[in-house]
Amino acid sequence: MFFKKQLELGTGKATRVNIGGMRIGFVGLEDALEAVRKMGLTSDAEIGRELVEILRKTNYIPAAAETEYGDYLARHYRVKMGLPVEKPPVTQGALEVRVFGPGCARCKQLFEMVRDVMAAEGIAGDVEYVQDIAEFAAYGVMITPALVINGEVKVAGRIPKRRELADWLQDAGIISG
Numbered sequence: 001m002f003f004k005k006q007l008e009l010g011t012g013k014a015t016r017v018n019i020g021g022m023r024i025g026f027v028g029l030e031d032a033l034e035a036v037r038k039m040g041l042t043s044d045a046e047i048g049r050e051l052v053e054i055l056r057k058t059n060y061i062p063a064a065a066e067t068e069y070g071d072y073l074a075r076h077y078r079v080k081m082g083l084p085v086e087k088p089p090v091t092q093g094a095l096e097v098r099v100f101g102p103g104c105a106r107c108k109q110l111f112e113m114v115r116d117v118m119a120a121e122g123i124a125g126d127v128e129y130v131q132d133i134a135e136f137a138a139y140g141v142m143i144t145p146a147l148v149i150n151g152e153v154k155v156a157g158r159i160p161k162r163r164e165l166a167d168w169l170q171d172a173g174i175i176s177g
Contacts (some may be wrong), residue, residue: 018096019072021066023126027058033080048074079138094123095172100136100146100156105143110159114147117166127167 008011015029026032029114030052052061061069078085097114102105111129112122130136136146139153146156147165154160154168 004119017072017076018126018128019069024127026055026123028055029076033077033093036077037081044074044078046070047077048072048089051077071123075136079132083139083140094125095169097127097151098130098170099128099149100130100132100148101144104144106159110147113159113162113165117162117169121166121169123169129149157172 013030014025015026016023016025017029018024024042024063029142032051035054036047036050039050041050051073052070055061055073075085077083087128099107099111099114101110107129111127114127117123118127136142136144139146139148141148141156143157145159147154147160147168149168149172160168
């Protein structure tokens with residue numbers, strides 16, 4: 001009975017999003033996005049507040065971070081709905097690396113190479129493999145694999161050489177060791 005209730009509420013699946021440089025999982029995010037879409041809200045502030053209110057019912061959202069969560073959730077909403085969106089803000093002092101690809105071997109190879117280079121060079125940061133085509137479009141990525149470092153598309157359509165990748169990561173100014 002417990003599992004059936006979970007499925008009826010649409011809470012069985014958690015979706016991860018990047019908020020302030022941290023990966024946060026939300027249960028029922030897809031349902032919340034659809035509910036807000038049906039409301040016809042237009043301003044990011046309204047969309048963010050409503051998403052926070054809906055998601056608070058099944059997720060922990062710190063009161064002190066409501067505004068930040070709302071801003072990031074509104075951006076996520078715009079991406080998912082195919083609306084124009086600005087590049088996400090980069091958290092000061094944090095390295096954010098995203099590999100875009102539909103799941104092909106070359107895309108996975110680039111993702112593994114990023115992790116290997118970061119480990120070998122002692123570079124700390126958040127690495128994410130993105131398969132969401134709406135997110136590709138938000139960055140203007142039309143060909144994969146693609147690599148985005150701190151919001152900037154570094155390469156698309158090819159796998160960079162290891163040294164080239166290491167240089168980009170070091171140029172991002174975030175070296176932990």
